[in-house]
Amino acid sequence: MNSYLLGTFRAKFPDATLETHAFRGDETVTIKKEALALAAAWLRDDLGFDFLMDLTAVDYLPREPRFELVCHLYSSKHNYRLRLKCPVGAEDPQVDSLTGVWSGANWFEREVYDMFGLKFRGHPDLRRILMYDGFEGYPLRKDYPLKKRQPRIAHRD
Amino acid sequence: MGLETVFGHSYLTTRLDEAVNWGRKYSFFQYPFVTACCGMEFMSVWASTYDIARFGAEYPRFSPRQADVLFVVGTVNEKLAPVLKRVYDQMCEPKWVVSFGVCATSGGFYDNYATVQGIDKIIPVDIYIPGCPPRPEAVLDALVKLQEKVARESVLDRKYK
Numbered sequence: 561m562n563s564y565l566l567g568t569f570r571a572k573f574p575d576a577t578l579e580t581h582a583f584r585g586d587e588t589v590t591i592k593k594e595a596l597a598l599a600a601a602w603l604r605d606d607l608g609f610d611f612l613m614d615l616t617a618v619d620y621l622p623r624e625p626r627f628e629l630v631c632h633l634y635s636s637k638h639n640y641r642l643r644l645k646c647p648v649g650a651e652d653p654q655v656d657s658l659t660g661v662w663s664g665a666n667w668f669e670r671e672v673y674d675m676f677g678l679k680f681r682g683h684p685d686l687r688r689i690l691m692y693d694g695f696e697g698y699p700l701r702k703d704y705p706l707k708k709r710q711p712r713i714a715h716r717d
Numbered sequence: 718m719g720l721e722t723v724f725g726h727s728y729l730t731t732r733l734d735e736a737v738n739w740g741r742k743y744s745f746f747q748y749p750f751v752t753a754c755c756g757m758e759f760m761s762v763w764a765s766t767y768d769i770a771r772f773g774a775e776y777p778r779f780s781p782r783q784a785d786v787l788f789v790v791g792t793v794n795e796k797l798a799p800v801l802k803r804v805y806d807q808m809c810e811p812k813w814v815v816s817f818g819v820c821a822t823s824g825g826f827y828d829n830y831a832t833v834q835g836i837d838k839i840i841p842v843d844i845y846i847p848g849c850p851p852r853p854e855a856v857l858d859a860l861v862k863l864q865e866k867v868a869r870e871s872v873l874d875r876k877y878k
């Protein structure tokens with residue numbers, strides 16, 4: 561369960577690292593949200609993770625902390641991948657934006673905001689990206705009513 | 718009643734309907750409102766193997782004002798619903814609507830916050846084509862059914878405003 565990458569990460573952020581694990585070559589680090597932006601910048605600059613492949617979130621209702629931010633990183637230099645996770649509580653669903661580290665985070669973060677209602681501090685343009693203006697609530701949250709519809713124009717019959 | 722009063726011959730009405738409907742049903746100008754994967758199958762109906770031109774409906778008009786048949790091909794979500802309504806409203810009478818695939822017909826398996834549960838919640842539909850996606854033969858079958866439907870109409874059925 562110990563790889564060079566995970567060991568290096570733990571040594572660099574001993575207090576912020578909550579958990580690390582590796583399963584069949586898939587390495588995962590779970591960190592505190594306060595350290596997210598710092599760790600991201602370090603991963604990019606010092607370890608060569610130059611590509612943010614995906615950024616999304618999971619709602620683990622009724623667990624607390626309720627949300628988890630999930631980033632998939634890739635290093636084109638080393639051909640290596642890392643999954644970075646970060647629990648986010650429901651009472652303050654805010655994290656630092658990663659747009660300063662990878663510009664590609666921009667639309668991913670807008671999507672997470674649109675679907676889960678997580679806010680990204682420092683995002684240049686945090687608006688809904690998929691749903692329309694006037695849409696209320698966050699549809700991928702587990703407590704969003706399954707049958708709730710919000711039509712933009714009146715339906716017939 | 719109707720055209721008899723205009724032309725004075727009771728026998729003229731049917732013949733006029735037939736003449737007009739014959740022209741209408743073999744010269745559909747279609748507006749393809751293509752939003753999702755069904756579009757691939759729609760293209761194959763157009764292409765040489767299935768050749769929708771044999772039925773006189775090969776000519777797409779990308780202006781709704783010049784189109785007779787609105788083909789709604791694929792998933793329509795709530796975000797898009799006002800656009801679909803507007804396209805329909807811009808079409809001139811006489812106009813018909815074909816709902817292509819289960820998504821357009823009923824929302825398909827997308828029973829969720831985003832998807833309209835059938836375009837008939839937005840606009841009236843003449844023909845529904847089941848399938849995910851429908852086979853080209855099903856589309857041609859629908860086209861023939863639409864032609865039959867048009868043939869049964871009277872030119873006086875439709876309101877001209």
Ligand code: SF4
Pocket residue numbers: 753754755756790791792817818819820821825848849850851
């Ligand atoms: S009916 Fe099937 S093929 Fe057609 S748009 Fe829906 S999911 Fe795609």
